[in-house]
Amino acid sequence: MKKHMLLVALAMSVSLSAMSAQTEKLGDTQLKPLPQQTQAALWASRVLSRYHYKAMPLDDAMSEKIFDRYFKSLDGEKLFFTQPDLDQFASARSRLDDAINGENLSVPFAIYNLYQQRFNERISYARELLKTKFDFNVDESYQYDREKADWVKTDAEIKELWRKRVKNDWLRLKLAGKDDKSIRETLDKRYENYLSRSRKLNNEDVFQIFMNAYAMSIEPHTNYLGPRASENFDIAMRLSLEGIGCVLQTRDEYTVVREVVPGSPAALSGKIKVGDRILAVAKDDSSPMTDVLGWRIDDVVALIRGPKDSTVRLDVLPADAGPDGKHVSLSLVRKKISMEEQSAKKSVLEVRDGTAKRRIGVIALPTFYQDFEARRKGDPNFKSATRDVARLLGELKKEKVDNVLIDLRGNGGGSLNEAVELTGLFIDRGPVVQQRNAEGRIEVESDNNPGLAWDGPVGVLINRGSASASEIFAAAIQDYGRGIIIGEPSFGKGTVQQLINLDRFAQGDKARLGELKMTVAQFFRINGGTTQLRGVTPDIKLPVMADSDSFGESSYDNALPWTSIRPATYIPAGELKEIVPLLDKKHEARVSKDKDFQYLLEDINLVKKQRKDNLISLNETVRRKERDAQEARAKLRESRLMVAAVPGGDDPVLVPDPKELLKQQSLVKQAGGKAGAKVAAVKGALRADDGLQADERALSAELDAEKAAKSAKDVLLNEAVHILADEVGLLKTDTRMASRVLPYAVEANK
Incomplete structure (x- = not known):
């Protein structure tokens, strides 16, 4: 038994060394596991293999399931990896269990780093395609859902797949009335944003993807939550958090205010509006301002959140100001925000x-x-x-x-x-x-x-x-x-x-x-x-x-x-x-x-x-x-x-809450009466395809469209x-039936 274990450990060591050498070729900025992550993986495996409702051992068979699900999690539409990419990691297919038990996660991180390299290559190729001219008279088609497709086998196949994908993106904008110059600029910016978002993934993201590949290989509703995901899950359950009351999103590397929660510190200050851009944040009175341009949205949110009654300082570029416009500095006291x-x-x-x-x-x-x-x-x-x-x-x-x-x-x-x-x-x-x-x-x-x-x-x-x-x-x-x-x-x-x-x-x-x-x-x-x-x-x-x-x-x-x-x-x-x-x-x-x-x-x-x-x-x-x-x-x-x-x-006719009646009457009047409001909402809901993604439209237009869709x-x-x-x-016309359907109500009325 000891000899067998020694051979397994030796083989794993050789395999991991080979993978590490391979990883060095992938690029300069390689993500690596943190010590607490290898520790978390080990303890998670012990809990899952003993106490899960469908407890399954972490063995070679489970390793193969994790391997397949991990690749699928990274590239579900099979747009980045090729079959040879999977083949080069074939030696690790039945050894991910040893990687977890041996607290050595270099292999799953090597797989991710190759994914990142392939992602960069595919998007860069897509941007190169924008310099070419597409022939839209050819009879060809694009398979838009590739989840059940096979992995492509050659670089030529993956390039052909991306040619059709880019051609479809171009055609959507062309049908929406955009000219070639505008289309090229829109798509080039879109693909650059893909690269920008991808670069912001960190080792916690990679570890969570890998651990979920393991957890969900046991059963679909078992998940690993990293520290930040765990905090967000808790917030979602209690419907409250401690902050300033802004819903944020990323647009063109800016952190943009998408919504201001009524009654929140942000709303009561009167100094923050939808569309404002947050450029820098100081988490308290004594900390220096931290430039957040280009940051991940969850990192910005983590900086803004803090203990109730504490102060956060913001540097804001107003929505109506240009890139070189005048900034507004303000301090807000964090409060408990209800997610109504x-x-x-x-x-x-x-x-x-x-x-x-x-x-x-x-x-x-x-x-x-x-x-x-x-x-x-x-x-x-x-x-x-x-x-x-x-x-x-x-x-x-x-x-x-x-x-x-x-x-x-x-x-x-x-x-x-x-x-x-x-x-x-x-x-x-x-x-x-x-x-x-x-x-x-x-x-x-x-x-x-x-x-x-x-x-x-x-x-x-x-x-x-x-x-x-x-x-x-x-x-x-x-x-x-x-x-x-x-x-x-x-x-x-x-x-x-x-x-x-x-x-x-x-x-x-x-x-x-x-x-x-x-x-x-x-x-x-x-x-x-x-x-x-x-x-x-x-x-x-x-x-x-x-x-x-x-x-x-x-x-x-x-x-x-x-x-x-x-x-x-x-x-x-x-x-x-x-x-x-x-x-x-x-x-x-x-x-x-x-x-x-x-x-x-x-x-x-x-x-x-x-x-x-x-x-x-x-x-x-x-x-x-x-x-x-x-x-x-x-x-x-x-x-x-x-x-x-x-x-x-x-x-059915909506009977408005008396508290909201005056407000609704004002909105209906602005829309041209009840019929006008209804039709205006439907027009928004039936909006034709403009070829754009949500963050490529003006924020006001996107919010109006969402509001119209809700009103439809x-x-x-x-x-x-x-x-x-x-x-x-x-029930009102048949008392016998009412007594069978509603015995509680009948009893209460006796």
């Missing part, structure tokens, strides 16, 4: 039902957030999704809504505890979800609080992006018969993750090893099934927008299988078998006549076809014909929406609201 955009929000929509009006309260919940630290410390006002939704339900009661829709589209989950407590707002008491750990022990998470925040009818709107905690909530509402699930099948993530702080294993107080977000259990519905792989199936199905082959649990090659356990003991809160077919029949009849819904179906079918073809023509005549057809469709829809915007239509008609939400309005009508 990610908090639960409510609205009220009215739908006509004959002579009656049905008022539907909509609560949009982007994530299941909770400030764990504040709750642990006993803060009575800790931030919580459940507390916010409970408050909004109380407000909706006062506004006398007839039904409530919980919109969980795009909600990827969050706190398991929040999912349980949120369910408790709609049931009296009882089990919500079951968990099975790696040892097979099953625990039941229950709502133990008597009473309900809302005893009326409820619906839940989901899509493919609704995952994890969203699925726990939707599944519980469905299993209890408490509400109607509307939408498309959810993501299918039926696993539970726990954060493991690797600093507990650190050798030395100052080491920051990061965290593991590790799968430790699988959750099951109270009916014994699981949402794993299959997701939650809606009671009333809306069009499937996502591609299940590329998005969702079923798209992963190593996802856990679907399985089941014994059901929990629970008493259903309602019976929906009778009402769902009636609602579905009304839904089908309505959408068959709804032009906007039919347009949406056309769009979905078109996208599916394009996805299947996976080719785009590089012939200008063909592309112009396609563009003209697209613009004709957009104009047709625009004229349809202009008609629909006239009062008297069948769309939400066809699926409107239909969900109509479905719940139909439910209200049926």
Whole structure:
């Protein structure tokens, strides 16, 4: 055994030495692993191989999986590496386990350094191509999604691939009306920005990519979070941070203010506006100014953030000033900033039902957030999704809504505890979800609080992006018969993750090893099934927008299988078998006549076809014909929406919050009345392809387009609201059905 280990160590040493020699040829600025990173990799491997729900040894077989996933993580579209690049690292394919156990990560860093070299070569070649002339009369096409393609085998093949890629970039701008000089300047600047961003990657980024290749080779939802990623994850969960209240982005090497949070120190100062450029930062009163031009955005953010009530100083170039304009210096005191955009929000929509009006309260919940630290410390006002939704339900009661829709589209989950407590707002008491750990022990998470925040009818709107905690909530509402699930099948993530702080294993107080977000259990519905792989199936199905082959649990090659356990003991809160077919029949009849819904179906079918073809023509005549057809469709829809915007239509009508009424009336007046505002929003949402990337447009234009897209008609939400309005009508006219669907409400009214 000792001899075998010695041979392995010797072979690994020879291999690593060869790789190190090879690395020296790649360039002058080579990234190398830090001591704490090799330590973090070792401790992560020990935790993952022993305590993961699907514990797998770190051996040669796992090494091969890590090797393949690491290359895919670096170059998922296979645009930079060639097969010979992979072949030169073939000796390391089954030895990455030894690299981790031996605390020698020179091989994965050598792979990254080669990637960086290839990246520079490909982009430099792309910039050279801009000096040539393209023939747009040739019939050829470009494969724009190369995730499932083979690695190209020669330099000639990779050059041909990039020729077509650059030609497509050029043609998009040409079709948007740009001349050759403008196109050349735009693309050259774009490719230079690619190089600039790539140069800013550091060893923490590389280490995180490699460790995620390892973690995700075990199971899709296990991740390694470096120190900074860990901090950002914590911020996302508690929806607050300590800073000045600016949302920042990078544009042309400048750090630009994209948004100023209302009520924040930045907003209250009156000295910072959207579009302002931050040139230098001093983290406190005594520190010198640090020039941040050309910095990574997260490095600038880290410098600006700091303890509450501390001071940060900024050197700002106003948005309306030229590059040589006068700077503004200011000091701001950091405060706790709430990320209200990610908090639960409510609205009220009215739908006509004959002579009656049905008022539907909509609560949009982007994530299941909770400030764990504040709750642990006993803060009575800790931030919580459940507390916010409970408050909004109380407000909706006062506004006398007839039904409530919980919109969980795009909600990827969050706190398991929040999912349980949120369910408790709609049931009296009882089990919500079951968990099975790696040892097979099953625990039941229950709502133990008597009473309900809302005893009326409820619906839940989901899509493919609704995952994890969203699925726990939707599944519980469905299993209890408490509400109607509307939408498309959810993501299918039926696993539970726990954060493991690797600093507990650190050798030395100052080491920051990061965290593991590790799968430790699988959750099951109270009916014994699981949402794993299959997701939650809606009671009333809306069009499937996502591609299940590329998005969702079923798209992963190593996802856990679907399985089941014994059901929990629970008493259903309602019976929906009778009402769902009636609602579905009304839904089908309505959408068959709804032009906007039919347009949406056309769009979905078109996208599916394009996805299947996976080719785009590089012939200008063909592309112009396609563009003209697209613009004709957009104009047709625009004229349809202009008609629909006239009062008297069948769309749900937003009932504004009284506090916002004056503000909205002012905005509508500026847009030319209600119809004008609606059409203006749609025009923005239907904007033709201009060939530009987001950071290449004027910031004001980009923000206006985003605002218009948010204001455009939400066809699926409107239909969900109509479905719940139909439910209200049926329940009001059939007391027997109402007693079966809403026993809580009937009991409360006795």
